[in-house]
Amino acid sequence: MSSAHxxxxxxxxxxxxxxxxxxxxxxxxxxxxxRIGLMYFATVSTLFLIGGFFALGIRLHLAKFxxxxxxxxxxxxxxxxxxxxxxxxxxxxxxxxxxxxxxxxPIQLGAKDVAFPRLNLASYYIFIAGAAIAASSMVFNxxxxxxxxxxxxxxxxxxxxxxxxxxxxxxMGFSSILTGLNFIVTTHKLxxxxxxxxxxxxxxxxxxxxxxxQILATPILAITLLLIGAxxxxxxxxxxxxxxxxxVLFQHFFWFYSHPAVYIMILxxxxxxxxxxxxxxxxxxxxxxxxxxxxxxIAAVSFLVWGHHMFVSGQSTLAGxxxxxxxxxxxxxxxxxxxxxxxxxxxxxxxxxxxxxxxLGFMFLFTIGGLTGVFLASTGMDVHFHDTYFVVAxxxxxxxxxxxxxxxxxxxxxxxxxxxxxxxxxxxxxxxxLIFTGFNVTFFPQFVLGAMGxxxxxxxxxxxxxxxxxxxxxxxxxxxxGFLVGLITIIHGIFKGEKASDxxxxxxxxxxxxxxxPPHENFINTPTVTAGxxxxx
Amino acid sequence: xxxxxxxxxxxxxxxQATEIAKEVDLLYAFLxxxxxxxxxxxxxxMTWFLxxxxxxxxxxxxxxxxxxxxxxxxxxxIPLVIMMGIFYWGMxxxxxxxxxxxxxAAEIHVTAEQWAWTYRYANGKEFYSxxxxxxxxxxxxxxxxxxxxxxxxxxxxxxxxxTKQDAVPGKLTQLWFEPKxxxxxxxxxxxxxxxxxxxxxIKIKAIPSEEYAAWYHAxxxxxxxxxxxxxxxxxxxxxxxxxxxxxxxxVGPTMKGLFGSERKFADGTKAKADENYLRESILVSSAKxxxxxxxxxxxxxxxxxxxxxxxxxEYIKSIK
Ligand code: HEM
Ligand SMILES: [Cu+2]
Numbered sequence: 001m002s003s004a005h006x007x008x009x010x011x012x013x014x015x016x017x018x019x020x021x022x023x024x025x026x027x028x029x030x031x032x033x034x035r036i037g038l039m040y041f042a043t044v045s046t047l048f049l050i051g052g053f054f055a056l057g058i059r060l061h062l063a064k065f066x067x068x069x070x071x072x073x074x075x076x077x078x079x080x081x082x083x084x085x086x087x088x089x090x091x092x093x094x095x096x097x098x099x100x101x102x103x104x105x106p107i108q109l110g111a112k113d114v115a116f117p118r119l120n121l122a123s124y125y126i127f128i129a130g131a132a133i134a135a136s137s138m139v140f141n142x143x144x145x146x147x148x149x150x151x152x153x154x155x156x157x158x159x160x161x162x163x164x165x166x167x168x169x170x171x172m173g174f175s176s177i178l179t180g181l182n183f184i185v186t187t188h189k190l191x192x193x194x195x196x197x198x199x200x201x202x203x204x205x206x207x208x209x210x211x212x213x214q215i216l217a218t219p220i221l222a223i224t225l226l227l228i229g230a231x232x233x234x235x236x237x238x239x240x241x242x243x244x245x246x247x248v249l250f251q252h253f254f255w256f257y258s259h260p261a262v263y264i265m266i267l268x269x270x271x272x273x274x275x276x277x278x279x280x281x282x283x284x285x286x287x288x289x290x291x292x293x294x295x296x297x298i299a300a301v302s303f304l305v306w307g308h309h310m311f312v313s314g315q316s317t318l319a320g321x322x323x324x325x326x327x328x329x330x331x332x333x334x335x336x337x338x339x340x341x342x343x344x345x346x347x348x349x350x351x352x353x354x355x356x357x358x359x360l361g362f363m364f365l366f367t368i369g370g371l372t373g374v375f376l377a378s379t380g381m382d383v384h385f386h387d388t389y390f391v392v393a394x395x396x397x398x399x400x401x402x403x404x405x406x407x408x409x410x411x412x413x414x415x416x417x418x419x420x421x422x423x424x425x426x427x428x429x430x431x432x433x434l435i436f437t438g439f440n441v442t443f444f445p446q447f448v449l450g451a452m453g454x455x456x457x458x459x460x461x462x463x464x465x466x467x468x469x470x471x472x473x474x475x476x477x478x479x480x481x482g483f484l485v486g487l488i489t490i491i492h493g494i495f496k497g498e499k500a501s502d503x504x505x506x507x508x509x510x511x512x513x514x515x516x517x518p519p520h521e522n523f524i525n526t527p528t529v530t531a532g533x534x535x536x537x
Numbered sequence: 538x539x540x541x542x543x544x545x546x547x548x549x550x551x552x553q554a555t556e557i558a559k560e561v562d563l564l565y566a567f568l569x570x571x572x573x574x575x576x577x578x579x580x581x582x583m584t585w586f587l588x589x590x591x592x593x594x595x596x597x598x599x600x601x602x603x604x605x606x607x608x609x610x611x612x613x614x615i616p617l618v619i620m621m622g623i624f625y626w627g628m629x630x631x632x633x634x635x636x637x638x639x640x641x642a643a644e645i646h647v648t649a650e651q652w653a654w655t656y657r658y659a660n661g662k663e664f665y666s667x668x669x670x671x672x673x674x675x676x677x678x679x680x681x682x683x684x685x686x687x688x689x690x691x692x693x694x695x696x697x698x699x700t701k702q703d704a705v706p707g708k709l710t711q712l713w714f715e716p717k718x719x720x721x722x723x724x725x726x727x728x729x730x731x732x733x734x735x736x737x738x739i740k741i742k743a744i745p746s747e748e749y750a751a752w753y754h755a756x757x758x759x760x761x762x763x764x765x766x767x768x769x770x771x772x773x774x775x776x777x778x779x780x781x782x783x784x785x786x787x788v789g790p791t792m793k794g795l796f797g798s799e800r801k802f803a804d805g806t807k808a809k810a811d812e813n814y815l816r817e818s819i820l821v822s823s824a825k826x827x828x829x830x831x832x833x834x835x836x837x838x839x840x841x842x843x844x845x846x847x848x849x850x851e852y853i854k855s856i857k
Contacts, residue, residue, distance in 0.1 A: 073732045146729050152706060153689040157651070157731060241707025244838065247690055248705060282592070283599035290609055312692065313703045314710040317635045321628050328620040332613055339612040342583045347600035349592035360587070367579050371572040378623050380630025381564055384699040387692060387727040451549045451565075453696030455727040458735035462723075537601050 016420065020520040031117035032520060036124050037103030038418065041411075044095050045487075047131065051086035054079045056480055059442075061459075063473035064466060069459075076459045077144035081165075084147030089169050090131055092403050093261065096268035097214075098127070098179055100410045101207045103418060105183060107511035108201045110192025110529065112521040115185040119178055127175035134168025137161040146457060148258070151239035151250040155231045163232055166225040173218045173225075176264075180214030183207050192510070194529035198292075201509045201533040202285065205292040206271025209299040213260045213267075217303070221257035224250065248313050255306035263302045265399055266366075267295055269406030270337055273359050276409050277341045279507040280356035281348030284534045287340040294333035301330050311382050320379050327377040334370050338363070353505070354428025358409030361436045365401025369394060372447065387457075390450025393443045401439055408435070408486060415490070416504045420517040421497030427489030431482050438478025445472045509533050544569050554697035554716050554743075560630050561699040567626070571619065634700050637713035642678035642746065643753075646763070646847055649684070649691035649704040649726070652733035656682075658753065659851065661762040671742035675749035676719040682712045683812055685843060692728035695741060703728055707843075709812045716743040767852025770845055779834065782856050789834060790827050796854045801828045815850045 017034045027035055057079050061070040071079065106114055114120050137143055141161030145154045154162050187208050191200065200208075228250075230236050237243025239250040270291075278285040285291065307315060307323035341363065350356070372394045376382045385391060412428050415421075445468040454465045461469065503512040510533075514523050544566045553559045646657045656672050657663040664670045674680040684693055684704040693712060694701035702712040716722065726737035744752065771777060779788035800814070801807050803826040808814055817824050819841065822834035841849070 073735075077732065077734075144731070150690060150729065153729070153731060157689055241705075245707075247707065281590070281599065284601060284603055286602060287604045287609055290604070311631075312701050313690075314705050314708055317632060320631060324627060324631075325621075325624050328624045329617075331620050332617050335616040336609070336613055338579055339608075342579060342586065343602075343605075343608070345583060345586040345590060347602065348586075348590050349597045349599050350587055350590050351592045352587075360583070363583060364580055367576060371575055374572070374620065374623060375565075375568050377620075378564065378568070378627030380561060380627040380634060381568065382627075383631065383634055383701055384561055384696070386701065387694070448549050453551050453694075453723075453725070455694065455725050455735070457729040460735045536599055 015519060016515065016517040017520050018419070018517050029121075031113070031121055033102050033106050033114050033117065033120060034418070034518065034522075036120050037099055037101075039124055040094060040099040040102060040127075043128065043131070044091055044099055047086055047090040048483075051083055051091055052480060052483065054083035054086070056476055058083060059473040059476040062461075063470045065470070065473075071459075073459045074144060077146075077457075078138075078142045080457060081143050081146050082138055085134065085143075085165060085169070087399075088147050088261075088265075089134070089172055092265045092399055093176065094127060094172070094179075095407050096272060096403065096410065097183070097207055097210055097264075098123075098175075100272065100407070100414065101183065101203075101210075101268060102179070104414060104511060105204060105207055106186060106190065107417075107514065107518060107522050108204055108509050108533075109187065109190055110195060110510050110523065110527045111186060111190035112523075114182045115189055116182050120182055123175045123178040123182070126178070127172055130168045130171030130173075130175060132168075133171055134165050137164035137168065140164075148254060149225075149228060149250075150254075151228065151231070151245075151247045152241065154228055155240050156242065160232060163229050166228050170222050170225045173222045176214045177218045180211035180218075183211040184215070192527050192529050198289070199529055199532050202274035202288065202291050202295075203268075203271035203509075205295050206267045206269075206274070209295040210264050210267045212296075213264050213299050213302065217257045217260040217264075220253060221261075224253040224257065227253075248310070248315065251310050251313055252306065255309045256303075259306040259309065260299075260302040262395070262399070263298055265403050267298065269362065269403040270295065272406040272410040272413075273341060273362050275507075275509065276355050276359035276406075276413055277344050278534045278536070279413070279505050280353065280359070281345045281350050282506065283344055283348035283536050284532070285340070286343035286346070287336075288532065288534070290336055291340050294336045297333045298330060301326065301333075305330060308377060308382070311379055312386055324377055324379045328374070331370070331374055331377070338367060338370070353412075354423070354425050354432060355409045355413035355505075357429060357432045357436075358405050358412065361432060362402055362405040362409065364436075365397050365405060365439065369397030369399075369401055372397065384453075385450055387455055388450035389446040389454045389456055392456050393446035393450060396443045396446075401443070405435075408432075411490065413505070414511070415493060416500030417511055417516050417518065419494050419497070420500055420515075421493055422500045422504065423489050423493035423497055427485060427492065431486035431489055434478050434482030434485060436482075438475045438480075438482055441475030442472050442479060443475070445469075445475075508535055551696040554718065554720065554722055555699070555714055556717065557630065557633055557714075558697065558699045560633070564623075564626055564630060568623065571623075637681045637711065638679050638715075640679065641681040641713065642675050643680040643749070645672065645674075645680065645682050647672075647682045647684045647693065647704065648687055648843070649693070649730075649737075650687040651689065651731055652726070652737040654691075654693075654724075654737070654739055657763060657847075659762060659764070660753065661765070662753070671721065671740040672724070673749065673752060674716065674741055674743050675746040676716050676743035678746050678749075679713055679715045683847075684710045684712060685847075687843070689730050690728045691726045691730050691737065694725045694727040695722055696725070697722040701727055709816055709847075711812070716741070719743050719745055763848045763851035764855045765852075767848035767850070770841075770849055771852055774837070774841075776849075789830055792853050792856045794857060796856075800825070802826055803828055803830075812850055815853055816846055819846055819849060 017032055141159050143161040143165045227238050237245040239245045239247050305327045307319055308327045311320045415423050449465055449468050454461055500516045502516050547562055547566050550562055644659055648655045655665050686704040686706040690703055690705050692701055692703045698714040702710050720743055722741045724739045781787050781791045784791050784793040795810055798810050800810050820838045821836055823832055826832045
């Protein structure tokens with residue numbers, strides 16, 4: 001990346017994307033991918049706080065500390081639904097791609113912006129509209145179906161608020177599709193001179209694979225959700241057996257999207273981790289190709305495993321067996337990535353700033369999440385675990401332990417680039433300790449609860465499950481506290497943080513070759529790329 | 538079996554009330570060990586590298602290593618082999634969980650609804666569940682449940698038997714178990730079904746099989762048996778005008794020996810005549826047309842209740 005380090009000598013013009021135009025209006029109408037990324041950041045963080053509020057409510061209720069239950073059953077079910085729907089559709093799915101991806105992808109490619117900046121802004125507003133529609137269902141006509149909207153409960157037995165929530169998710173789906181499209185075109189068309197496909201950073205490979213899933217899978221969800229709406233309003237009988245429909249068909253449709261969607265949630269996280277591990281080991285990533293291609297492999301196979309959510313739904317035994325074996329195949333590229341990251345640390349020179357701690361936390365939690373996935377993929381074992389707290393623990397380990405850890409790590413890593421200031425490393429570390437500890441205290445006991453047989457989505461439970469539930473609740477406060485510390489650290493960093501240099505971590509990818517924060521169009525002079533993305537020689 | 542009890546995690550599992558539960562727990566113990574070993578290799582290895590390769594001075598250099606084909610082959614191939622083994626092991630257990638033995642001692646129709654279970658025995662004994670009416674089954678013998686639901690999807694989960702099955706409206710699914718010992722075992726609903734989802738609990742009470750026989754033949758609680766009711770319906774709906782019960786050929790296939798036999802269809806496919814097949818043939822006869830017969834049967838969709846259909850099926854089963 002020889003060409004790039006000339007620019008700082010030309011002196012920092014103090015002109016950057018943050019002060020390029022001022023006032024709220026200049027933000028709301030911006031076409032700059034970096035600003036749009038930050039707007040997603042603000043939005044997703046707010047939604048995360050709301051989703052977190054419901055989570056703490058659920059856990060507090062389940063601790064049964066008082067003599068009276070904290071919530072009544074219907075309120076509990078609504079909390080559970082809001083928590084799931086917000087976290088999945090409004091936090092984890094858009095979190096990394098729309099926020100970090102938007103900020104980082106064009107700079108890493110050496111591009112001035114994404115391919116379709118107007119479409120990018122439109123995607124943001126579509127997301128906001130979707131979130132608003134979904135939120136209105138929480139205010140007016142509350143939903144209690146759980147985030148999976150299984151029929152015929154959702155179509156025949158509950159309030160019409162489902163229509164709003166589903167319409168909100170449908171709308172947000174468009175945002176997701178358009179962002180994916182934008183990323184794919186940007187990756188193909190706007191790479192800097194010299195940046196061949198085998199020189200793009202792994203974060204981009206991950207975002208690219210994610211985008212493919214978004215484009216292919218989201219329409220299925222959209223149609224499925226529309227069908228729910230149609231069934232509820234017009235009474236077409238697709239899912240409701242009373243109208244001649246098949247309720248299990250909905251599950252097929254739903255998981256045909258939602259299984260690939262779990263990879264929309266985790267692949268970008270894997271991209272972030274690849275960046276962090278190489279930057280903080282100061283060493284070329286091990287097996288660049290294996291990591292890049294395994295992302296694509298995961299994206300492809302993820303379309304063929306949806307039936308593993310339905311081993312006991314009444315689908316045939318043979319179908320269960322076929323889905324089980326294909327599911328096992330997803331485990332392999334996942335394992336490959338873990339081995340590659342670990343080998344990257346081998347004979348590196350590792351430092352432990354806050355972003356790296358989050359990356360290590362990811363490794364720890366994601367390994368547990370992935371291994372327990374194998375339990376669930378094994379049919380004979382899953383029959384016992386399906387729809388119990390074991391599944392709840394599994395997907396929190398991968399989604400929260402994995403994706404949120406990566407998101408936090410990514411925020412602390414790219415923060416200097418975003419704001420031109422550093423966060424307090426101590427603040428980041430304290431936040432990490434609290435989240436990491438709290439996370440294990442919250443979710444590890446849930447594996448045990450699941451093994452003991454406690455079903456998920458339970459308002460009440462047998463007395464023998466009490467202790468573990470209480471431990472879990474205590475852990476949830478630690479997590480809450482950890483995020484609070486993280487938030488304070490970030491806000492403090494934005495306003496009071498030390499000035500950051502252009503490349504505080506000594507990383508090699510292109511975003512570190514421009515100033516912090518970058519100028520409006522990312523680079524003063526378009527960089528020319530002459531080597532791979534992680535050339536720590 | 539003994540070694541698996543050395544794994545503390547297995548002690549969290551509910552009691553092993555069936556043979557299959559033991560097998561599931563053995564797989565579970567294996568998975569725990571395999572996971573622990575993998576975890577130690579991965580996270581232990583990582584921790585070791587972190588300590589060993591911690592940066593100690595500012596201008597320290599990292600090694601330049603880009604890949605290693607042999608290592609990469611090994612860590613793709615070995616997990617693949619292990620996972621195929623786990624798949625196979627799970628599949629063997631799954632098939633046992635799914636395939637009831639030929640000789641079941643009790644067959645019970647279970648209907649779920651928000652938020653209760655009803656169970657009906659072959660002789661018409663019927664219970665609308667509440668916590669104090671357990672489902673009585675013989676110990677040491679196989680019981681088969683035929684599940685359906687009146688409203689939304691529910692799921693019948695017996696932790697002690699390590700088995701569960703969804704009860705789906707408009708469909709019949711099945712579940713079987715063979716409790717080894719007399720005792721009481723809890724049943725949860727595990728498919729979210731609304732307000733009282735977590736309150737939808739019943740117990741299965743396994744009693745010695747002689748006691749069961751006596752209980753079963755003692756005074757009936759319900760009216761006629763489902764098969765008897767089905768016989769009446771068979772006459773009312775004029776089924777007999779096209780279907781014989783003595784094996785002779787009329788317009789449609791005979792009912793004699795139909796249940797459990799293999800059916801061949803006009804489109805060349807085949808299927809075994811189980812409950813779902815009968816249900817479909819009654820409600821939507823045009824779905825599968827038996828070879829050499831005309832598609833003459835009217836559709837009964839919407840004219841028969843789920844209960845009517847269940848009764849008809851019981852009657853057809855009884856025509857041996
Ligand atoms: C890569 C990251 C992963 C993510 C983000 C993820 C996410 C999830 C989520 C969200 C669910 C629960 C869905 C629900 O609400 O019912 C789930 C269930 C499941 N996962 Fe994963 N998972 C991951 C890895 C794996 C792996 C590696 C395997 C297998 C090798 C696996 C196998 C399963 C199975 C079989 C279920 C269904 C369990 C059941 O419902 O009984 N997962 N996963
Ligand atoms: Cu239920």
